Every structure is written in structure tokens, then in C-alpha cells.
Amino acid sequence: MIDFEPGMKVAYLARISRLENREEEERLASQDNTVLTFIKDKKLLLTENHHYKEFGSAYIRPIADRQILQDILGAAKRREFQVLFIFKNDRLDRNDPVLCILYIRELNKYGVQVYSYSDNWLDCSDPIKQLMVFISLTMAKNESYNTSLRVKAKFASNLKEGKSIGGVPKDIIPQKDMDEIIRLDQLGYTMEDIMQDAKVPARWVKRVRSGERSIPTA
Numbered sequence: 001m002i003d004f005e006p007g008m009k010v011a012y013l014a015r016i017s018r019l020e021n022r023e024e025e026e027r028l029a030s031q032d033n034t035v036l037t038f039i040k041d042k043k044l045l046l047t048e049n050h051h052y053k054e055f056g057s058a059y060i061r062p063i064a065d066r067q068i069l070q071d072i073l074g075a076a077k078r079r080e081f082q083v084l085f086i087f088k089n090d091r092l093d094r095n096d097p098v099l100c101i102l103y104i105r106e107l108n109k110y111g112v113q114v115y116s117y118s119d120n121w122l123d124c125s126d127p128i129k130q131l132m133v134f135i136s137l138t139m140a141k142n143e144s145y146n147t148s149l150r151v152k153a154k155f156a157s158n159l160k161e162g163k164s165i166g167g168v169p170k171d172i173i174p175q176k177d178m179d180e181i182i183r184l185d186q187l188g189y190t191m192e193d194i195m196q197d198a199k200v201p202a203r204w205v206k207r208v209r210s211g212e213r214s215i216p217t218a
Contacts, residue, residue, distance in 0.1 A: 002083060004042045004083075006043035007044070009045045009047075009081040009082055009083075010081050010082065010083040010084070011051075011052065011075065011081040012039065012046055012052065013052045013069075013085070014028055014032055014035075014051075014052070016054075016055060017055075017057050031088075034087065035085055035087055038117060039085065044083075052071070055186075056182055057094075061183065062099060063096070066186070067186060067187055072084060073107065076106075076110040081112065082112060083115050084112055084114045084115070085115050086114065088117070088118040089119045092114070092116075097138045173212075177198060177200050180198040180200075181194055181205055184198060185205075
């Protein structure tokens with residue numbers, strides 16, 4: 001448990017999977033309001049520079065490929081804050097529980113603790129607590145995995161039957177191209193740069209930016 005003291009410097013990471021999705025944006029606004037109210041009530045210090053917002057999946061992208069997490073780690077190394085807030089543990093990672101624990105421990109090394117508003121125990125300070133974090137993160141990953149399987153099965157079935165799928169074009173974007181478009185977009189590349197570096201057509205970039213995710217047919 002973290003002993004919050006007035007004036008303690010904190011950072012806050014907010015993440016949603018898709019931008020320009022009303023349900024996701026409403027969820028983000030609700031989470032922001034909850035966490036920011038908590039920070040204000042505790043009289044903690046959160047600057048604009050340390051209010052991080054990320055848009056994209058934490059399931060398909062490892063921590064090393066998420067620039068915003070590297071930015072947070074850099075600020076931690078400079079001792080710019082003492083606590084990193086997240087709304088829920090899966091906001092931090094859904095890709096690899098082991099790498100996430102290593103990331104948390106790296107933050108800890110620079111005096112930064114991670115506080116999950118919903119779970120409030122992202123603590124890796126001893127083996128038992130580390131195991132609890134591992135189990136929680138594994139459950140989050142499994143949830144994403146099961147969701148992915150259900151969606152893929154539905155898409156594949158509908159495509160096989162020739163059904164329309166919410167306006168999604170039938171030329172499915174290969175997963176490797178999808179991942180690369182997402183990665184470059186997260187890094188702030190322009191559409192032209194993404195097209196050139198990833199060697200993909202403009203329509204694919206537009207579809208990814210609108211929130212589409214590819215579903216293989218096999």
C-alpha cells in the first residue's frame with residue numbers, strides 16, 4: 001500500500017484501444033474523472049507533462065514497442081515523479097506478464113511505484129506480491145486472447161458465408177501489416193510515411209486509423 005503525502009509528484013497513464021470510438025472515449029472520460037478526482041483529493045501533484053494518453057492495443061504490442069511507456073521510463077530515470085497511476089492493471093499491459101513485471105521493477109528501481117486505482121496492489125516488492133501481479137496480468141491477457149478468438153471466428157464465418165461485416169471491406173489486412181501500421185502511427189508517422197515504410201496502400205492506413213482490426217480467414 002502506498003502512503004500518499006500531499007505534494008507527492010505523480011504521473012498518470014490513460015489508455016484506450018481505439019480512438020474515434022464513442023464507447024471507448026466515454027469509458028476513458030469516466031476513468032480520467034475517477035483517477036484525477038482521487039489525485040486531487042489526495043493533494044498530489046500531477047503536471048500536464050506527466051498526464052500520458054495512449055491509443056492502441058496493449059495486447060498485440062509488447063512494452064518495448066510502446067513509445068509512451070519508454071517515455072514514462074525515461075521520466076522515471078530523471079526522478080520526475082514518485083507514483084505512476086493507472087485506472088486498472090490491464091491499462092499497463094495485456095501482452096506479456098513477465099515483461100510487464102520487469103517493467104514495473106525497473107520503475108521501482110528509480111523510486112517509482114505503480115498504483116492501479118481499481119486493483120491498488122501492483123506491487124512487485126516480494127515474491128508473493130509479484131506472483132499476484134503475474135496472475136492478474138495473465139488473466140488480462142487471457143481475456144484479450146479469448147475475445148480475439150471469438151471475433152476472429154465470427155468474422156471468418158461471416159466472410160465464408162459472404163455476409164457483410166459492419167461495412168468492413170473484404171480485402172483483409174494481413175496481421176503483420178496491421179501491426180506495423182499501428183506501430184508507425186503510434187510513433188507519429190504521417191500517412192505518406194506509413195505507406196512508404198510499411199509498403200501498404202492508403203486505404204489500409206485509413207481503415208486502421210478508423211479503428212479496424214484485421215481478422216485472418218484461417
